[in-house]
Amino acid sequence: NAGVTQTPKFQVLKTGQSMTLQCAQDMNHNSMYWYRQDPGMGLRLIYYSASEGTTDKGEVPNGYNVSRLNKREFSLRLESAAPSQTSVYFCATSGQAPNYGYTFGSGTRLTVV
Amino acid sequence: AQKITQTQPGMFVQEKEAVTLDCTYDTSDPSYGLFWYKQPSSGEMIFLIYQGSYDQQNATEGRYSLNFQKARKSANLVISASQLGDSAMYFCAMRGINYGQNFVFGPGTRLSVLP
Numbered sequence: 001n002a003g004v005t006q007t008p009k010f011q012v013l014k015t016g017q018s019m020t021l022q023c024a025q026d027m028n029h030n031s032m033y034w035y036r037q038d039p040g041m042g043l044r045l046i047y048y049s050a051s052e053g054t055t056d057k058g059e060v061p062n063g064y065n066v067s068r069l070n071k072r073e074f075s076l077r078l079e080s081a082a083p084s085q086t087s088v089y090f091c092a093t094s095g096q097a098p099n100y101g102y103t104f105g106s107g108t109r110l111t112v113v
Numbered sequence: 114a115q116k117i118t119q120t121q122p123g124m125f126v127q128e129k130e131a132v133t134l135d136c137t138y139d140t141s142d143p144s145y146g147l148f149w150y151k152q153p154s155s156g157e158m159i160f161l162i163y164q165g166s167y168d169q170q171n172a173t174e175g176r177y178s179l180n181f182q183k184a185r186k187s188a189n190l191v192i193s194a195s196q197l198g199d200s201a202m203y204f205c206a207m208r209g210i211n212y213g214q215n216f217v218f219g220p221g222t223r224l225s226v227l228p
Contacts, residue, residue, distance in 0.1 A: 033215065033216075035218075040122075040220055041220060042117075042204060042218040042219055042220045042221055043204070043216075043218040044218075045215055045216075048215055058215065088156065090158065092158075092216075094208075094216075100146075101146075101148050101150075101160045101163055101208075102148075102150075102158070102160070102206075102216060103160075104157065104158040106156070106157055107156050107157065107158075109156075
């Protein structure tokens with residue numbers, strides 16, 4: 001009954017380093033999402049995957065790449081981290097719109113120095 | 114395009130009193146869902162309540178109710194009998210039926226419950 005498992009919970013990177021945020025869901029949902037949360041700006045969509053094998057850009061995709069490895073897993077990669085990518089990242093999954101809400105992972109607090 | 118507006122960056126309420134958090138939205142989708150999420154200081158996002166655009170009655174979940182006024186495009190969250198544990202950020206969000214079916218979130222309202 002884990003729902004959405006997101007790792008790591010915390011990470012500090014140096015500018016220019018790369019890392020991958022992992023997300024896995026056991027809810028058998030087709031749709032998965034990556035959001036970033038910054039103070040005063042709510043949650044902004046980075047990338048999403050409507051189904052296995054498909055990915056699409058959201059509102060703020062620059063500097064990120066994603067992989068939908070299978071139905072369960074959706075990873076977010078920062079190839080060359082920048083201080084502007086300091087944020088809290090959330091993975092989420094959902095059933096069909098419009099009457100299914102998101103189930104969120106616990107979040108990753110990323111600091112780029 | 115869809116947009117959520119939450120005009121109250123911060124709110125204070127006395128314990129045991131009711132409070133209303135405002136949310137207005139804009140969409141061209143004929144069918145959509147409206148959601149409220151709570152984010153306590155621990156950081157997780159907790160689903161509170163859902164309202165469908167064609168639902169005839171306002172949604173209620175325990176102490177939470179949604180005052181849905183479709184013509185005004187508003188979906189205000191009402192918390193009755195506030196508790197200290199209600200202190201958190203509250204996000205209004207919506208989701209339409211268009212391709213992508215993605216959520217759009219408002220900037221949030223920080224609620225502080227005073228003892």
